[in-house]
Amino acid sequence: MKKFVTLFTDSYRELKSVRTITAAAMFAAVAIILDMFSIQLGSYIKITFSSIPNGIISYLFGPVVGGLFSGSLDVLKYLLKPTGAFFPGLTMVTALAGVLYGILYYKKPITLRRILISKLVVMLICNVILNTLCLSILYGKGFMVLLPARALKNLVMWPIDSMIFYTLLKTMDSIGIFRTIRSVHLLHTK
Incomplete structure (x- = not known):
């Protein structure tokens, strides 16, 4: 439980850094550009890759920054x-x-298994259940x-999104x- 709470406190500390805000702004610009190339299939289905920067920000800066970034970017x-x-409700x-x-x-290693599981969890909870409920309302x-x-x-997008995100994260890491981003961030937080 202590590790879980630490994730949030560490992420909150990240939020106080100018470098975090700057990196988030740059990734927000990328997300906005990617969103311009989305495919709208009727009123209820939209295919887009603009969520990739959301995942990257969450990976780099944690759940507090990730949640604020995703909500405000929406x-x-x-x-x-x-x-x-x-x-x-959709923004929430x-x-x-x-x-x-x-x-x-x-603060976890990048593995295909982790990304597949996290994408599945988010797709089931957020995309399939909660977003469908919001659209229904x-x-x-x-x-x-x-x-x-x-x-x-x-279900169709799950492996596609996972592979694209995994490949992109591994490439950016390599x-x-x-x-x-982390070394510049650490220099300015000391």
């Missing part, structure tokens, strides 16, 4: 490119996804009517991007 992306009605689910990724990635459609298509889309 609002910002909506303001820049509104699709459908704004619903605060996005923030929860950032927190979950932070819990599952922060927002559009007045039955939960069970929306569930099959959303579950199928997430060329030293994370080491650079």
Whole structure:
């Protein structure tokens, strides 16, 4: 339990760093650009890779920064490119996804198994159950009517998203991007 609480306290400390805010801003710009190339399939299904920066921020800075980043970025992306009605419940689910990724990635080694498990957890809890519930409330459609298509889309995207995220993280790690962000961050926190 102490390690779990430490994840949040360490992540909160990360939030106080200018380098964390700067890195988050740069990844937010990447997320906004990726969101511009999303594919909207009707009112209920959207395929996008703009969540990749959310996972990277959660990996680098933990659940507190990940949740705040994901939630605030969701609002910002909506303001820049509104699709459908704004619903605060969807923003809260996005923030929860950032927190979950932070819990599952922060200060842990990058492995395909970890990414597959974390993507599955977030897809089931956030994308399939909670987002479908929010869409059901927002559009007045039955939960069970929306569930099959959303579950199928997430099942198909799960290995694809996992492989893309794993490959990207391993590549960024091997060329030293994370080491650079962390070393610069550590220099300024001492």
